Amino acid sequence: MNYNVENTIKWMKQHLNEANNVVAFLGIEMVLEGGGYSLLDNDETYRVEDEYGYSPEEMLTGAFYSAKREKFFQFYKKEIASMQVNPTATHDALKQLQDRGKLKAIINMNYHEIPKYMGLNNVINLHGSLNENHCTKCHKMFNSNYVIKSQGVPLCDECQSPIRPGLRLIDERINDAVLMRAVNVCERADLVLHLGYNFTEEEIKYKADRYVNQIKMAITQNPSGIHGKMDFMVQGEVKKILPQLI
Numbered sequence: 001m002n003y004n005v006e007n008t009i010k011w012m013k014q015h016l017n018e019a020n021n022v023v024a025f026l027g028i029e030m031v032l033e034g035g036g037y038s039l040l041d042n043d044e045t046y047r048v049e050d051e052y053g054y055s056p057e058e059m060l061t062g063a064f065y066s067a068k069r070e071k072f073f074q075f076y077k078k079e080i081a082s083m084q085v086n087p088t089a090t091h092d093a094l095k096q097l098q099d100r101g102k103l104k105a106i107i108n109m110n111y112h113e114i115p116k117y118m119g120l121n122n123v124i125n126l127h128g129s130l131n132e133n134h135c136t137k138c139h140k141m142f143n144s145n146y147v148i149k150s151q152g153v154p155l156c157d158e159c160q161s162p163i164r165p166g167l168r169l170i171d172e173r174i175n176d177a178v179l180m181r182a183v184n185v186c187e188r189a190d191l192v193l194h195l196g197y198n199f200t201e202e203e204i205k206y207k208a209d210r211y212v213n214q215i216k217m218a219i220t221q222n223p224s225g226i227h228g229k230m231d232f233m234v235q236g237e238v239k240k241i242l243p244q245l246i
């Protein structure tokens with residue numbers, strides 16, 4: 001670790017200590033650091049295409065869900081719902097921030113509900129979650145286990161209609177109410193932590209340019225595109241760096 005990184009960490013720690021309303025975004029690197037994998041990674045994409053005959057981007061759409069539901073659930077159950085992801089030191093650090101009254105909300109970009117299981121409050125699952133599956137007819141909710149254990153297409157135990165996965169599919173919009181909650185917590189925040197996120201230009205525009213009167217920090221292994229958009233940025237593993245800031 002060079003001098004500049006140490007200095008940046010020192011400043012980040014000080015700002016975090018002075019902040020009273022922190023919001024943390026959790027990105028895909030949270031999944032990777034917890035032992036999971038990204039289906040959009042090139043190697044995984046090839047493997048999935050080889051095994052299922054379609055790419056993850058093709059299968060994770062509402063159109064594919066409607067047209068090839070058997071195949072959709074074959075892929076979804078094995079590759080997404082059953083993926084093993086574990087909590088990391090990042091979650092412990094966030095819990096400490098919460099216990100000190102600083103962390104007010106988490107915007108989870110992943111489908112796994114580890115933040116909730118780790119005792120974190122006010123978690124907004126921006127893209128839905130593995131446990132928010134619902135019946136397409138009577139809207140009864142089903143957890144992930146129910147979907148994984150079902151044969152073929154999971155059916156509602158009340159009305160026998162197909163169940164819809166709880167995550168936002170690629171060709172679907174973010175739920176308006178969920179998006180509004182996310183915008184509201186961001187607007188109140190005096191410090192926003194972007195943890196393990198692979199930023200795209202559009203998302204930076206939404207997340208980083210919109211709110212000017214707040215400190216923006218990022219910890220990520222892939223900082224391309226975020227230089228100049230953050231007040232502070234450290235490149236590396238979130239689970240190693242975040243605990244140093246608490």
Ligand SMILES: [Zn+2]
Pocket residue numbers: 135136137138139140156157158159160161
């Ligand atoms: Zn039903």
